[in-house]
Amino acid sequence: xxxxxxxxxxxxxxxxxxxxxxxxxxxxxxxxxxxxxxxxxxxxxxxxxxxxxxxxxxxxxxxxxxxxxxxxxxxxxxxxxxxxxxxxxxxxxxxxxxxxxxxxxxxxxxxxxxxxxxxxxxxxxxxxxxxxxxxxxxxxxxxxxxxxxxxxxxxxxxxxxxxxxxxxxxxxxxxxxxxxxxxxxxxxxxxxxxxxxxxxxxxxxxxxxxxxxxxxxxxxxxxxxxxxxxxxxxxxxxxxxxxxxxxxxxxxxxxxxxxxxxxxxxxxxxxxxxxxxxxxxxxxxxxxxxxxxxxxxxxxxxxxxxxxxxxxxxxxxxxxxxxxxxxxxxxxxxxxxxxxxxxxxxxxxxxxxxxxxxxxxxxxxxxxxxxxxxxxxxxxxxxxxxxxxxxxxxxxxxxxxxxxxxxxxxxxxxxxxxxxxxxxxxxxxxxxxxxxxxxxxxxxxxxxxxxxxxxxxxxxxxxxxxxxxxxxxxxxxxxxxxxxxxxxxxxxxxxxxxxxxxxxxxxxxxxxxxxxxxxxxxxxxxxxxxxxxxxxxxxxxxxxxxxxxxxxxxxxxxxxxxxxxxxxxxxxxxxxxxxxxxxxxxxxxxxxxxxxxxxxxxxxxxxx
Amino acid sequence: xxxxxxxxxxxxxxxxxxxxxxxxxxxxxxxxxxxxxxxxxxxxxxxxxxxxxxxxxxxxxxxxxxxxxxxxxxxxxxx
Numbered sequence: 001x002x003x004x005x006x007x008x009x010x011x012x013x014x015x016x017x018x019x020x021x022x023x024x025x026x027x028x029x030x031x032x033x034x035x036x037x038x039x040x041x042x043x044x045x046x047x048x049x050x051x052x053x054x055x056x057x058x059x060x061x062x063x064x065x066x067x068x069x070x071x072x073x074x075x076x077x078x079x080x081x082x083x084x085x086x087x088x089x090x091x092x093x094x095x096x097x098x099x100x101x102x103x104x105x106x107x108x109x110x111x112x113x114x115x116x117x118x119x120x121x122x123x124x125x126x127x128x129x130x131x132x133x134x135x136x137x138x139x140x141x142x143x144x145x146x147x148x149x150x151x152x153x154x155x156x157x158x159x160x161x162x163x164x165x166x167x168x169x170x171x172x173x174x175x176x177x178x179x180x181x182x183x184x185x186x187x188x189x190x191x192x193x194x195x196x197x198x199x200x201x202x203x204x205x206x207x208x209x210x211x212x213x214x215x216x217x218x219x220x221x222x223x224x225x226x227x228x229x230x231x232x233x234x235x236x237x238x239x240x241x242x243x244x245x246x247x248x249x250x251x252x253x254x255x256x257x258x259x260x261x262x263x264x265x266x267x268x269x270x271x272x273x274x275x276x277x278x279x280x281x282x283x284x285x286x287x288x289x290x291x292x293x294x295x296x297x298x299x300x301x302x303x304x305x306x307x308x309x310x311x312x313x314x315x316x317x318x319x320x321x322x323x324x325x326x327x328x329x330x331x332x333x334x335x336x337x338x339x340x341x342x343x344x345x346x347x348x349x350x351x352x353x354x355x356x357x358x359x360x361x362x363x364x365x366x367x368x369x370x371x372x373x374x375x376x377x378x379x380x381x382x383x384x385x386x387x388x389x390x391x392x393x394x395x396x397x398x399x400x401x402x403x404x405x406x407x408x409x410x411x412x413x414x415x416x417x418x419x420x421x422x423x424x425x426x427x428x429x430x431x432x433x434x435x436x437x438x439x440x441x442x443x444x445x446x447x448x449x450x451x452x453x454x455x456x457x458x459x460x461x462x463x464x465x466x467x468x469x470x471x472x473x474x475x476x477x478x479x480x481x482x483x484x485x486x487x488x489x490x491x492x493x494x495x496x497x498x499x500x501x502x503x504x505x506x507x508x509x510x511x512x513x514x515x516x517x518x519x520x521x522x523x524x525x526x527x528x529x530x531x532x533x534x535x536x537x538x539x540x541x542x543x544x545x546x547x548x549x550x551x552x553x554x555x556x557x558x559x560x561x562x563x564x565x566x567x568x569x570x571x572x573x574x575x576x577x578x579x580x581x582x583x584x585x586x587x588x589x590x591x592x593x594x595x596x597x598x599x600x601x602x603x604x605x606x607x608x
Numbered sequence: 609x610x611x612x613x614x615x616x617x618x619x620x621x622x623x624x625x626x627x628x629x630x631x632x633x634x635x636x637x638x639x640x641x642x643x644x645x646x647x648x649x650x651x652x653x654x655x656x657x658x659x660x661x662x663x664x665x666x667x668x669x670x671x672x673x674x675x676x677x678x679x680x681x682x683x684x685x686x687x
Contacts, residue, residue: 252663
């Protein structure tokens, strides 16, 4: 078989038993790989009602058929599990180098079951597969852990691990790889911590054999040329990463500011991409084989926030920065470094602190409870909160539960800007209606990575849609959700796929991805077939959500009842009622958002 | 009449030195459209650019009013 190894490594952490399994070629084809394969296994193997932090939860690392191939940005992996933050499905994506190294072990997926009685890490070098003690690593941050593990295994190895936040089961804990890259959202790091699994170390030389290596090479060269031409024209991505976006969203009035109390930030020039470029940028740092190169190494050379690392990206600026009303760039960069070291999702971390700031300013939480004043804009307090959260010390015990549980505990659930208890990313949906429908219906709670229609509503890729209208948005959201399921299953990065395969012609993306996957696997997919497979994946994820007991597709109070007070979208709320029924109809779901029997049969999915 | 043009990220290279934080003030004739205002700068006027008026999606033939701000940025994968 080409493209896929069709091999799964199963690790039972309770019994310490490690087994290898073959993947049924029909399942491989029908579910594509990566995110698709993972939900097939998760749905089959675990009770969706199980406690996410119990040994009954299953944690899956999954690569796709384009991971570790010459396909441009073919270097992604997915972490799929039940989320302790949302109680729903988690699927978090990451790049860097680890995904390619993981696939070069000769396995497409690692499945972790049970719970180890003491801290361990998994070492995989092709046929040398061992669970080793991680007692000496417990308490270390993600950067220290990575350095130690490379020193004691091999400089050629690549590491995915948790920091202290994951060990302490903070619900915003991420799984970090290659130090600075994160499978960030939904608390996947806490699941890893609950299993006493500190790290996964991967190396090997088993590149998947390709069906048409020459064709793949030609396609890769051509795409890289196309990207290279764009970079020459002055690509935003290589210079700014995503840090230029605050100026865009501020212009449109959808930049989350002070816990979504506003849509514009008066100090945006202090923390935008140009400020970062002029003050702290050292150079761009691409993921393995990426022609786009959006990662950037930065350094605060001196002062109280001295440090060196990667970021911040837009989502960090809009959460720890504008979300908290913070305009001190050095402090914001430092906060990002701390999140990477402790292993934390910057979105949930930042927006939980933002919610706490609003509650403090409104008198709902006292200074005595917090241990210090916590006003919007207080960057030192923001940094202090990150530390408390990672270690669950003092008020950090409340913060570590995320903003929904925090706001509920102190009697003001309306403060939490979440869906399925997961914090919103950096697009206020009152000024981006399609994003509102996406957040409301997302199977994993609020996330732009579930189907980022901001590409059209905000960034004009491939065309600029009016973000303030609801017409056509249900179809747009469905198309993006299915397209993201396709990209996440393939092993390709959405940045390159969106930029170079999205087109006014909706079939160009599946055409190009099918072409790449056929060169890799020889599966002879048609474009129609890969889109149906993506829809299959999305619907099975929906079934997991329903069986996990979380079905209501709605938005938090602020988005439905508090109009934006400023900016171009002033006066707007999300008009969810106008979009939801049409969306359900397009999906083939009933009026409660449940896939109909007919839809499940059409997709070849189990009926129960 | 006075209007403002704001360019974002790499488009800022097209701005004159007097621009502050990516924004330049322009004196334009009455009746100037969004398209005419942005045409003064060497940026692509096709699908690879996003151009908005006061943050709103409008037709490029929309005439400007005093104090309006036209913003342009390169359409490229976002955040």
